[in-house]
Amino acid sequence: MKIFDEEKGSSILRKPLGFVVLLFAVFISAKMIAKGGMMSGMVLVMLPILAIYLNLVFNNPRYGLMSVFVVEFFVLGLGRYISGIPIGLAVDGLLFLTYLALIFKNFYQGVDWSKAKSLLTYLSMIWFGYAILQLVNPEAVSRAAWFYAMRGVSLYMVLTVPLVFLLWRKPEDISRFLVIWAVFSIIGTMKGIGQKIFGVDPFEQKWLDDGGAITHILFGKLRIFSFYSDAGQFGAAQGQAGVVFTILALSLHSKKDRIKRILFIVAALLGLYGMLISGTRGAIAVPIAGFFLYLVLTKNIKILAVGSILGILIFVILKFTMVGNTNADIRRLRSAFDPNDASLQVRLNNQKKLSTYLASRPFGGGIGSSGAWGQRFSPNAFLSNVATDSWYVVIWAEQGIIGLYLHLTILFIIIGRASYLIMFKLRNPVLLGQMRAMASGILGIMGAAYGNAVLGQMPTGIILYICMVFLFMSPQFDKILEERNAENAKLLK
Known part of the structure; x- marks a missing residue:
């Protein structure tokens, strides 16, 4: 063939197969x-x-896990725009797809499941096993409700934890995860600010008209929910972002991390503002519990003392003064410290009703028997007609006092183990900052879960599970970073 020969359009007819396929x-x-x-x-x-x-x-199955992390931020909010499709199952599908990809990728040599061998994996399996046993709970009235509800309660945990152990095993994975989380948190608050300034769009208005307004328009004022499932989830998630990224910003001092530090500062400030405009009073527990744990984890008496004094001062201002009371968001946040608040009294009365009902039901009324799933699948049952509100009350109502004790034991084992590693095992300063931030965020959500059912919802639930794995893997990350530093030191000699 000559260099300057040109292929004419008519030359396609010499090999017509591609042209026929296109037609x-x-x-x-x-x-x-x-x-x-x-x-x-x-x-x-x-x-x-x-x-x-x-x-x-x-x-590369790692992209499958990243897809889960990305999609879970937006999937529930998308449900307001797409009807007739069970879009909430997208996360389930992506998790199973990632497992399938992992198995096929390692088809001949086999998946090295030993990498996922950890106390955390066993704890997630125990919790999921208890959820499976709930299928034979004689009080359960709907197996369909169990299927839908148990996903957030235990399935996502038992599926996510091993995947993170298997696929995200480098220190760079932590940094990538935190940066993406920061960006999405910023987007979430910006969307919320848009709702506050310009109002909701037609799809969000329809969601409010269909029942969302009952809990999201109080005294004529909109509780901001952004693209999250509801204002409660938005407030807790942004409170967690505020805690995590404040701690991360404080832990970065290197010039090479300047851009990342600015990103974290912006994410922290917008996160705390997002928590405020959500109108979710229970979300105040996130910074209270989160920053308290951070002060303890620093093992610095001076920092602990100064932080405690500052925390007490903020509490006194909110509890005993009227400073900022002209602002509706601050006024609603302040009501979280009022023991005579009408909403709190309603919750306490509901808990008394549940206490009487559950006294003879140590395994609860069955997963999915309360809340929205209860209303959908067993609308005439007792539990579906008593508001649960709190995540722990949901666990108590559906899985009984045994389930509640088991759940709390697992959570405190996780936070206890993480705190031990941070305080006594880790040495790398950057890794220490990351782990302190994650542990503080987890405890903050555990605190907020007392007032709102946020712990098992998206995106908070999967974020927590990823953070838990990173905390349990932190000694391995610390060793990797130590070896890298040693190699770099040799090169400089």
């Missing part, structure tokens, strides 16, 4: 769009993207 694809596409409308057209457009994505995940 056939165009014909099929036109027929599908004509019959199914634009939705069919969108499906066709998405098919090549889906093929590329699947190829990416099956070649």
